[in-house]
Amino acid sequence: MTHPVLHLTEPAGSRETVPGLPPPDCRYDRQVSGSSPTSARALPRDIAELKALAQRQPELAPAAELQISLLETIRRVQGRLTTPWVSATSDELAASLARGVPLLAFDQIPFEWNDVRLLIRQIADILRRYDAVDADGVTALHNAGRAADLPERMRAWFAGIPSPDVEMLDEVLVWAARPYLQRTAEVLQQRVTFEAWGRPTCPVCAGEPDFSVITANGQRQLVCGRCLVRWAFAATDCPYCGNHDRSTITSMATADGIYRVLICQPCGRYLKALDTRKADRPLLPYADPIMTLPLDAAVMRRAR
Numbered sequence: 001m002t003h004p005v006l007h008l009t010e011p012a013g014s015r016e017t018v019p020g021l022p023p024p025d026c027r028y029d030r031q032v033s034g035s036s037p038t039s040a041r042a043l044p045r046d047i048a049e050l051k052a053l054a055q056r057q058p059e060l061a062p063a064a065e066l067q068i069s070l071l072e073t074i075r076r077v078q079g080r081l082t083t084p085w086v087s088a089t090s091d092e093l094a095a096s097l098a099r100g101v102p103l104l105a106f107d108q109i110p111f112e113w114n115d116v117r118l119l120i121r122q123i124a125d126i127l128r129r130y131d132a133v134d135a136d137g138v139t140a141l142h143n144a145g146r147a148a149d150l151p152e153r154m155r156a157w158f159a160g161i162p163s164p165d166v167e168m169l170d171e172v173l174v175w176a177a178r179p180y181l182q183r184t185a186e187v188l189q190q191r192v193t194f195e196a197w198g199r200p201t202c203p204v205c206a207g208e209p210d211f212s213v214i215t216a217n218g219q220r221q222l223v224c225g226r227c228l229v230r231w232a233f234a235a236t237d238c239p240y241c242g243n244h245d246r247s248t249i250t251s252m253a254t255a256d257g258i259y260r261v262l263i264c265q266p267c268g269r270y271l272k273a274l275d276t277r278k279a280d281r282p283l284l285p286y287a288d289p290i291m292t293l294p295l296d297a298a299v300m301r302r303a304r
Helices: 040-056 058-078 090-098 113-129 135-146 150-158 169-189 293-303
Strands: 015-018 209-214 220-224 230-233 249-254 259-264 270-275
Touching (some): 040 058, 209 230
Parallel strands (some): 015 249
Antiparallel strands (some): 220 230, 259 270
16 A cells, blocks of 8 residues: 655444443533543543543442543553654645555654563553553563564554454553554644545554544534544444444443444454433544443343
8 A cells, every 4th residue: 555655753133232231410520521532632531521420320439540540541641742743745645545555654653662572561560550461561561672673563553463462462562553554643633534434454654443423414423543543434234344234233231321332243353432412522532332231241142
């Protein structure tokens, strides 16, 4: 694939209701709503909502507190990043998207490798603090962050090649890379729109979606799990396997309809969504995945 030159300094199937989420009047604090989907300035709103979630749902407090710790860590890096310079014109960027080529290649990401290595160690320590990895696991993550081949490991991760030899390394790399990917994505979004993309992977970094949004007009937007970019995609198609047989797509939703999940029967994968027609607020990209953990649990119970 040829990338543009960037110089960088209601669903079909069955519908079920999922218990276990709080009533709509206490799910979120309206005073902290209204954030931009990708801006670093949105993070304090997510943090405020996660803190409120930990207070009102103690069973989700550990997950919320872990997410807050990770957010605060990457915010310190985001605050030091300069704005990347994009030399490609808007027409060149649009032409790349029209050819089905995502805008960002690995070599164009402005990584500061000393900061990336520090981030990996800090993220690993946070995971250990919350018992997400054991002592051997955190040592392995530290070693991976210090190793000379870290850039090549990250290149493989960016290309979708997993690292099974180090527990949770792929998840750690998502967080360690996000400040750089997110800042670059913000700049690119000022130059080109993604309205005509329509593909199941991110138009910026080619990442998979890990959340979605139902807009006021009923359109579904996928949310990249790496850079948080949003783009339109068919409302009931599976973005993971391409299945578009509506009879094999199962829908589950919370009682108030604010959150829903679509489950693809052929591939077994699922995607959660915030329905802004019901929520009356935009997505909080760091808080909503934690607030919807009961949906994940419901899907797991259904699979058994």
